[in-house]
Amino acid sequence: MSAAVDTAGRRAGESGAGRQGRAGELATSGRIAWRELRSGLQGFRIFLACLILGVAALAGVRSVSSALDAGLAEEGRVILGGDIEFSLIHRRADDRQIAYFEKAGDLSEIATLRAMARPDAADNGARALVEVKAVDGDYPLFGAMELAGGGTLHDALARRDGRWGLVADPLLLARLGIAPGALVHIGDTVFELRDEIVTEPDRASDGLMFGPRVMMTGEALQEAGLVQPGSLINWEYRLRVPEPADIDALTRVSEGAKAAFPDAGWRITARTNAAPGVKRFVDRLTLFLSLVGLTALFVGGIGIANAVTNFLDGKRRNIATFKCLGASGRTVFQIYLIQVLALAGLGIAAGVVLGAAVPVVAGLALRGLLPLPLEIGLYPEPLAVAAAFGLLITLAFAIWPLARARSLPAQALFRDTVAPQQAWPGAAYGAATAAALAGLAGLAFWAFEDRWLTAWYMAGLAGSFLVLLGLGRGLMRLAARAPRPANASVRLAIASLHRPGAPTTSVVLSLGLGLSLFVTLALVDTNLTRELRTSLPQQAPSFFFLDIQPGQRDAFVERLSASEGAHDIEQVPMLRGRITRVNGVPAREVTPSEEAAWALRGDRGLTYSSGVPENSTLVAGEWWPDGYDGKPLVSMAAEIAQGLGLRIGDTVSVNVLGREITAEIASLREVDWRSLSINFVMVFSPSALEAAPHTFLVTAKTPPEREGVLLKDMTDAFPNVTAVRVKEALETVNDLMSKLLMAVRGANAMTLMIGVLVLAGALATGLRARIYDAVVLKTFGATRRQLIGAYVVEYGLLGLATALFAVLAGTAASYAVMTFAIGSGWVFSAPVAVSTALLATAITVTAGLATTWVALRAKPAPYLRNE
Structure with missing residues (x-):
């Protein structure tokens, strides 16, 4: 034994004899720990890799979220x-409202709508849905508009030579x-395309767009004939408030407008919440990716436990010597806890540094997804949260194996290789482990805003750990009771599953969570892709035609019906309105369910009908009789009514063109939203809305080869009508979802990578025993081929058992996500299940052979002499 060990034994003995106080004992433990650490990081590389990856994932995701939040706040203007901003649908602000805006600050008026564009010369039938933005001379109030040609926006939009x-x-x-x-033809006007847009400063506030942006002046929009009564146009009035334009100033302007125009029906947005849709999207994605990162960190916790166990296995003789020389169990525990915490601090620090750098790297990727501003900087809170998670994970998974080494007597430590003993730490160490786990749960509830989802996540994670632990131990018992096969390699493989010190339970735990998450996301990905690319296009109409004026409707439908291949033509009146009250309570004071919250945000499509719409099923109440002319009645989508706490006989108020209409709920409907047919949350009795200015919405189906011809014919004949090709809209949504799924798949791949690292650590934990077994077997005549065959069978059985659990757990989780969270159909994918089983088996066998290769190469004589 080295001089360092002799010194350590002497000092530890003195401590055990009581010649030093508690502080002196801790100082001695620290010196011994430091001397042992100087020998290197043997056994702790996987420990560090798991911590670094897990902490970096959490710190990175939450740092990006903080950078986006800061960017949205900083660049809100x-x-x-x-x-x-004051936003109105269908109608412009009146003179009194304009006067109020101009008194409050500098005003810019903007109109946005969808239209069709086609080239003027050598018409080749090309048509495109465009997102029109009509601006005035004061646009933009903030930021800079950049064009490819380098000129100014207003010079490019000006009228020249009559165009x-x-x-x-x-x-x-x-x-x-x-x-x-x-x-370019848009509406009734031919425009000259002057330049290309490079930067549109306020693009992020517009959300998802289904066509490319075009910009024109407000005067040009009026001349194009696109502004008609009931046309689906958003009129936005933006103010630059005189300095100091603080929150109080914005509140005074907002509250003053509400008091002066209580029935205006506008949506008011301040720069402090400039892009609420984007903010919600960022928050939900951050929560999901944070939970994935936390899962990776928990999987890494198993690797930490394995690494600590493996490290202590290598220090077994040192520990036994310490105890023989009089060291107390507390001293032994302190020595190795200090080492573990020192290395954990190193790993956490590295993970925090990597996480802090993620916003810089992620900025380019996110700008490709959405034009979001990233405020690059150092954000202490997400880094501190990730570091705290890393520390608590380390304590939760390291205390138990450390306490086991503390509790075993010296003679048991010497025999632990061939006859491992169960040693249950004292109540204090069990309480410390429980406290660390409770701290993890508490930190998760504090860090993640969605408490309900976090609770389900924590329950699912705990349940998965318990099930996987039971599965591992069940495999060991099953292997112990299995009949002895004639084949020597198979017999050896089965025996290795339940031998003393077998890593069976660790291997199952290591891969189980990562593979379960892999299966869940793979099945969700498969089902979303199926819904978007196969099921929906077959059920959905080919086109939605918008902004059809009442005087055009008959001619439009007649021409559409006469078009070759056009069929399943549906038409409904359409308005836009905003829910202002629910049972008399202002909408802003209502607390809806998460599934129904969107119905209170912004304007909703409204219609009226004398009969129950198609793709709807009446589930409560009664429909109004034909020719009904009494008080306003409304039929609501059942899930939205339930989320708002509404029942038959309750009332809901909507603001339509500045007029508030209060209707009694007469019926509830189940709506098949996935059909993409014409459906509305609220369908009113005809007398409630038919007198209001409105347009008509028409849908039609046509064979794919006829879509281009139909589009050209209808838009040429009715240039003010907007045609939305459903296939292109779905492709836009699918492209966005594919980009989001790339982030999810990247997080999932990281979790799986950590699982593989943990698997390697689990296998390394039993490597000493594996080498000993291999040496003995070789001594008695076993060949390398027989040993390889035994290892392949053993690891293959472990991989298949883990894959079976992952498929079952992932299937259940994906079903819950698709059915309850997304509200869509779900289909089991056999290829995903089979590929998961093959992947798990291949990973386990490959990692097992790579880890135990040293056992296959070990020479019996030198090893037996050293043992």
Whole structure:
């Protein structure tokens, strides 16, 4: 034994004899721990890798979220295009409202809508849905508009030689096959395309767009004939409030507008919440990826336990010597706890540094997904949260194996290789482990805002650990009771599953959680892709035609019906309105369920009908009789009514064109939203809305080969009508979801990678015993081929058993996500299950052979002499 060990034994003995106080004992433990650490990181590489990856994932995801939050707050003026915005649907603000805006600050009026664009010269049938933005001379109030040609926006949009200018997203040029200088038809007007848009400062506040952006002046929009009564146009009035434009100033403007115009029906947005839809999206994605990262960290916790066990296995003789020389169990525990915490601090620090750098790297990727501002900086809170998770995970998974080494007597430690003993730590160490786990749960509830989802997650994680632990021990008992096969390799493999010190339980735990998450996300991915690419297009109409004026409806439907291949033509009146009261309570004071909250955000599509709409089933109440002309009645989608706490006989108020209409709920409907047919949350009795200015919405189906011909014919005949091709809209949504799924798949791959590292650590934990077994077997004549065969069978059985659990758990979890969270159909995918089983088996066998290769190469003579 080395001089360092002799010194350590002497000092530990003195401590055990009581010649040093508690502080002196701790100082001695620290010196011994430091001397042992100087020998290197043997056994702790996987420990460090698990901590670094897990902490970096959590710190990175939450740092990116903080950077986005800070960017949205810092750039709120630019994103919104003003300090405060008043938005109206269908109608412009009146003179009194305009006067109020101009008194409150500098005003910019913007109109947004969808329209159709086509090239003027050499018409080749190309048509494109475009997102029109009509601006005034004061746009933008904040930020800078950048064009490819370097000129100013208003010069590019000005009228020259009797023709209005237009600037467009480069995507429109590609779709129409045109270049700057080309003439483009939009509505009743021919525009000259003057330049391409490089930067649109307020793009993020517009959310998801289904077509490329084009910009024109407000005067050009009026001349194009796109502004008609009931047309689906958003009128936005943005103000630059005089300094100091603080929160109080914005509140005064907002509250003053509400008091002066209580029935205006506008949506008011301040720069402090410039892009609420984007904020909700970021928050939900952050929560999901944080939970995935936390799962990875928990999987890494198993690796920490394995690494500590493996490390202590290598120090077994030192520990036994310490105890023989009089060291107390507490001293032994302190020595190795100090080492574990020192290395954990190193790993956590490295993970925090990597996490802090993630916003810089992620900025480019997120800008490709959405034009979101990232405020690059150091965000202490997410880094501290990730570090705290790392520390608590380390304590939760390291205390138990450390306490086991403390509790075993010296003679048992010498025999632990061939006859491991169960040693239950004292109540204090069990309480410490429980406290660390409770701290993890408490930190999760504090860090993640969705308490309900966090509770389900923690319960699922705890349940998975218990089930996997039971599965591992069940495999060991099953192997112990299995009949002895004739084949020597198979017999050896089965025996290895339940031999003393077998890593069976550790291997099952190591891969189980990672594979379960892999199966869950793979099945969710498969089902979402199926819904978007196969099921929906077959059920959905080919086109939605919007903004059909009442005087055009008959002619439009007649022409559409006469088009070759057009069928299943449906038409309904359409308005837009905003829910203002629920049972007399202002909408802002209502607390809806998460599933129904969207119905209170912004304007909703409204319609009226004398009969129950198609793709709807009446589930409560009665429909109004034909020709009903009494008080306003409404039929609501059942799930939305339930989420708002509404029942038959309750009332809901909506603001339509500045007029508030209160209707009694007469019936509830189950709506098949997935059909993409015409459906509305609220369907009113005809007398409630038919006198209001409105347009008509028409849908039709046509064979794919006829879509281009039909689109050209209808948009040429009715240039003010907007045609939305469902296939293109679905492709836009699918492209966005594919980008999101890339982030999810990346997080999932990281979890699986940590699982593989943990698996390697679990196998390394029993490596000494494996080498000993291999040496003895070789001594008695076993060949390398027989040993390899035994290892392949053993690891293959472990991989298949783990895969079976992962498929079952992942299937149940994906069903819950698709059915309850997304509200969509679910189909089991056999290829995903089979590929998971093969993947698990291949990973386990490969990692097992790679880890135990040293056992296959071990020479019996030198090893037996040293033992």
